[in-house]
Amino acid sequence: MNTIWFIMIVGSICFLLWSDPSLVLSSMIDAAGEAFTLCIELCAVYAVWLGILEIVEVSGLGQKLAKALHPLIKKLFKIDDPETEKMIALNMSANMLGLGNAATPMGIKAMKRLDDGSGVATPAMIMLIVLNATSIQLLPSTVIGLRASAGSTSPSDIIFPTIIATFCTCALGISLVKLCQKLFKKRGAKK
Amino acid sequence: MSAYIIPILFIALFCYAKHKKVNTYDTFVKGAKKAVPLVIDIFPYIATIMVAVALLRVSGITTLLANTLSPVFNLLGIPTELVELVLLRPFTGSGSYALLNDVLLEYGADSYISRCACVILGCSETIFYVTTVYISQTKVKKLLYAIPVALICAVFGSCIACLLCKIM
Numbered sequence: 001m002n003t004i005w006f007i008m009i010v011g012s013i014c015f016l017l018w019s020d021p022s023l024v025l026s027s028m029i030d031a032a033g034e035a036f037t038l039c040i041e042l043c044a045v046y047a048v049w050l051g052i053l054e055i056v057e058v059s060g061l062g063q064k065l066a067k068a069l070h071p072l073i074k075k076l077f078k079i080d081d082p083e084t085e086k087m088i089a090l091n092m093s094a095n096m097l098g099l100g101n102a103a104t105p106m107g108i109k110a111m112k113r114l115d116d117g118s119g120v121a122t123p124a125m126i127m128l129i130v131l132n133a134t135s136i137q138l139l140p141s142t143v144i145g146l147r148a149s150a151g152s153t154s155p156s157d158i159i160f161p162t163i164i165a166t167f168c169t170c171a172l173g174i175s176l177v178k179l180c181q182k183l184f185k186k187r188g189a190k191k
Numbered sequence: 192m193s194a195y196i197i198p199i200l201f202i203a204l205f206c207y208a209k210h211k212k213v214n215t216y217d218t219f220v221k222g223a224k225k226a227v228p229l230v231i232d233i234f235p236y237i238a239t240i241m242v243a244v245a246l247l248r249v250s251g252i253t254t255l256l257a258n259t260l261s262p263v264f265n266l267l268g269i270p271t272e273l274v275e276l277v278l279l280r281p282f283t284g285s286g287s288y289a290l291l292n293d294v295l296l297e298y299g300a301d302s303y304i305s306r307c308a309c310v311i312l313g314c315s316e317t318i319f320y321v322t323t324v325y326i327s328q329t330k331v332k333k334l335l336y337a338i339p340v341a342l343i344c345a346v347f348g349s350c351i352a353c354l355l356c357k358i359m
Contacts, residue, residue, distance in 0.1 A: 012246035023249050031245030035238035039230050047226035054222025059208040108328050115329035126337040133318040133341035140313030152300035161355035162313035169348035180336040
């Protein structure tokens with residue numbers, strides 16, 4: 001992340017030195033302001049979803065969901081911690097409903113629990129990141145909304161191709177992570 | 192139809208909680224309380240990534256990259272008009288939705304280009320944003336293969352999207 005960020009910032013600023021140096025600071029501050037507005041929106045979203053989540057947990061539904069998804073999670077993550085499993089189960093369910101922002105707090109909690117403090121991402125953490133980055137989305141509601149307002153005759157006809165595409169990327173993501181895990185294990189064994 | 196899913200789930204959840212004798216009000220408050228510290232924790236990470244993305248866009252690097260890379264993407268079946276969208280998607284959610292809106296208005300909502308753009312956005316995520324926020328509360332510095340894998344999936348998803356829109 002450090003390298004990517006460094007390249008992005010230094011590259012862009014060098015470019016702007018050529019075209020319009022006065023834009024550098026103003027666009028950076030604008031972006032931070034945008035981030036702040038986004039965070040206020042997120043705060044509202046999280047407040048609602050963390051409230052709901054607490055009810056899900058206290059009522060025992062969280063454990064039930066985790067149990068239902070247990071075989072799948074066990075296979076994908078190879079972990080043995082009921083609390084983490086519960087968080088991952090909730091994260092995956094929220095993602096499937098197309099509630100990416102609601103999935104985030106659960107994902108963060110799960111990541112915290114998966115962290116072994118070594119500074120290197122564990123296979124389970126990578127799996128969770130990739131699953132969230134390729135998230136299966138069954139209802140692309142924002143896209144449908146934009147299509148409708150742009151005057152489409154059938155705004156929802158993209159649902160089916162989206163579902164197929166999203167399943168394909170997710171399947172590819174899982175298999176690539178599994179493949180890389182094996183490759184890295186081999187390299188580790190050689191060392 | 193889809194508008195009913197969330198309300199029905201909520202009713203089911205609240206009734207179930209009542210049945211389990213959970214104090215829904217107290218519990219909701221307890222959960223909602225965690226929202227503010229969480230947002231304060233992740234704000235610096237969101238700001239940092241958004242600053243970098245803003246610079247990239249303002250400097251015109253994204254457009255330049257889109258132009259240079261479009262032959263490669265064309266080979267994969269992704270039309271030139273959508274290259275910038277595919278490139279920007281991993282970095283910014285709001286930015287790529289703004290771009291999608293431009294595409295919809297320029298090419299017409301039911302055109303092939305627009306439908307591709309919609310499916311591309313629907314099947315992908317803001318990879319860098321998700322990654323930064325997710326690891327923000329851990330000690331992880333080395334992500335190994337996480338980002339390359341996610342990016343490959345995103346490009347693959349875009350190819351599939353363009354292909355599907357052609358045949359469907």
